Amino acid sequence: MFAAIRPAGQDFPLLLHIVGATIVFGGLLASIAALALARGEAKLLRVGYYSLLLVALPGMAIMWGAGEWLYHKQGWNKLPSNLKNVDWLTIGFIVGDYGGLFFIAALVIGGIGIRRLNSGKSDGGLLKVTLVMALVLALGYIVAVWAMTGKPTGSTAAPAVAASSTATSTAVTVDATEFKFTLTKMQVPHGTVVFTLVNQGKVSHDFSINGKTSALVAPGKSTTITVSLAAGKYLYVCTVPGHANAGMEGTLIAT
Amino acid sequence: MSYVDWIFALHLLTAATLVGGFVMTWIVVVVLRSVNAPDETLSLNRIVVIGSAVIVVGLVGTISLGIWTAFLRPELRPWHGWAIAAIVLWAIAAAAVLRSFVEYAKPAQKARELIAAGKTGPSDELRALNRATTGLLLRGLASAAVVLIVIDMIYKPGA
Numbered sequence: 001m002f003a004a005i006r007p008a009g010q011d012f013p014l015l016l017h018i019v020g021a022t023i024v025f026g027g028l029l030a031s032i033a034a035l036a037l038a039r040g041e042a043k044l045l046r047v048g049y050y051s052l053l054l055v056a057l058p059g060m061a062i063m064w065g066a067g068e069w070l071y072h073k074q075g076w077n078k079l080p081s082n083l084k085n086v087d088w089l090t091i092g093f094i095v096g097d098y099g100g101l102f103f104i105a106a107l108v109i110g111g112i113g114i115r116r117l118n119s120g121k122s123d124g125g126l127l128k129v130t131l132v133m134a135l136v137l138a139l140g141y142i143v144a145v146w147a148m149t150g151k152p153t154g155s156t157a158a159p160a161v162a163a164s165s166t167a168t169s170t171a172v173t174v175d176a177t178e179f180k181f182t183l184t185k186m187q188v189p190h191g192t193v194v195f196t197l198v199n200q201g202k203v204s205h206d207f208s209i210n211g212k213t214s215a216l217v218a219p220g221k222s223t224t225i226t227v228s229l230a231a232g233k234y235l236y237v238c239t240v241p242g243h244a245n246a247g248m249e250g251t252l253i254a255t
Numbered sequence: 256m257s258y259v260d261w262i263f264a265l266h267l268l269t270a271a272t273l274v275g276g277f278v279m280t281w282i283v284v285v286v287l288r289s290v291n292a293p294d295e296t297l298s299l300n301r302i303v304v305i306g307s308a309v310i311v312v313g314l315v316g317t318i319s320l321g322i323w324t325a326f327l328r329p330e331l332r333p334w335h336g337w338a339i340a341a342i343v344l345w346a347i348a349a350a351a352v353l354r355s356f357v358e359y360a361k362p363a364q365k366a367r368e369l370i371a372a373g374k375t376g377p378s379d380e381l382r383a384l385n386r387a388t389t390g391l392l393l394r395g396l397a398s399a400a401v402v403l404i405v406i407d408m409i410y411k412p413g414a
Binding site: 011014015018019021022023025026027028029030033034037041043044047051055059141142145146149150151202203204218219220 | 256260261263264267268271272274275276277278279281282283286290295298299301302305306309328329330405406409410
């Protein structure tokens with residue numbers, strides 16, 4: 001998150017990712033405005049096309065490269081697929097990857113249009129296609145910025161349930177700080193386990209185990225999740241980007 | 256998404272709009288430096304006007320939603336050092352960029368006067384206005400302040 005306290009080492013790739021994204025967005029805005037206002041005027045058609053080629057394209061390379069760097073820095077590549085397939089990240093990848101291909105197609109079509117314009121064979125009609133594609137891309141980036149910043153949760157986020165201790169359930173208190181979990185028990189009997197997450201840190205955290213993720217808990221607050229565990233080893237993590245890689249992960253044993 | 260998440264997401268969308276607006280107008284400002292014809296100056300000025308509107312939306316949205324976010328989120332407060340630094344930088348950026356709008360209106364005004372006088376050909380005076388350093392310096396100052404805001408927001412010194 002832009003305005004959150006992050007583990008060390010993630011700030012610079014995030015800065016590059018954001019700078020790249022805003023350069024792409026600015027290049028797209030300039031291109032859209034120039035192509036929409038051109039009405040056949042060669043100067044504006046060229047400004048529209050070269051804004052895409054010389055500004056938005058390098059911005060996209062920076063955004064994409066820094067995004068991949070951040071993905072690895074935050075340890076997403078090490079998480080199980082049920083944890084890393086979150087909606088906001090999927091939206092980011094769709095816009096980044098498929099949007100990138102769409103962007104290249106817009107550039108190729110626009111390039112042909114500019115070539116025909118320069119040779120006097122056309123009044124730049126093909127650049128109208130580039131304009132429409134740039135508009136679609138700009139809308140895609142708005143959705144991506146919303147998704148990457150608001151981080152809407154989908155199937156991986158399970159609502160927290162009230163603690164309901166039964167005769168066969170085990171209670172485990174999980175203290176969260178920056179950036180580690182402290183569990184009152186590292187080994188529990190198999191069956192129902194009620195985890196009480198207490199956030200004693202300065203930033204929000206959650207707790208995810210065996211496919212269930214607690215609500216995001218603000219500093220000083222707590223929540224509980226009830227999970228059914230068969231005998232085995234279970235990875236637990238904080239799913240806030242970068243927190244697991246910074247140390248908020250571990251293994252609980254159910255006997 | 257919670258209410259707080261929505262406000263925060265809108266804050267960052269307006270921040271992206273602000274920086275995007277700066278990138279957009281920089282492109283045109285650079286192109287304008289080689290322009291000396293009144294009609295081309297006016298055409299490019301239309302993009303500057305749109306870019307300026309985008310910047311104003313970004314400026315207003317960023318500061319209002321940013322302060323709102325700082326009150327809503329328990330780990331953030333507007334009186335934290337890095338937040339005060341961001342607000343001061345925002346004020347510098349806003350003052351500089353609003354003043355630069357006045358500077359960049361001058362070549363457009365001159366182009367209109369030339370066209371009204373029937374002088375549609377290249378003009379050295381117009382070229383000089385398009386290459387004037389005052390607007391460029393103000394825009395450079397505003398852009399530097401915005402870049403520093405982004406760095407401040409990410410690194411949050413003292414947080």
